[in-house]
Amino acid sequence: MIVLSRNGEQRVITGWREWLIWLATGVVLVVLACLALGFALTLFTIAVFALPVAIVLALIAGLVQSRR
Numbered sequence: 001m002i003v004l005s006r007n008g009e010q011r012v013i014t015g016w017r018e019w020l021i022w023l024a025t026g027v028v029l030v031v032l033a034c035l036a037l038g039f040a041l042t043l044f045t046i047a048v049f050a051l052p053v054a055i056v057l058a059l060i061a062g063l064v065q066s067r068r
Contacts, residue, residue, distance in 0.1 A: 002013040002021060013021065 002018050004011045004013065
């Protein structure tokens with residue numbers, strides 16, 4: 001049972017409409033969770049591949065600059 005109050009008036013949602021609201025809410029939460037997981041995995045993958053490359057480039061740049 002879902003109870004909504006607006007302007008002092010209560011509205012009760014039951015039956016198939018309630019199930020539909022809960023289903024839609026669940027779908028929205030699953031979609032948001034999948035998007036958040038995808039974003040986190042993307043950042044992790046970029047970090048895993050980009051950080052070692054950046055470290056190697058920094059070491060090479062340090063060696064080249066020290067000779068000058």
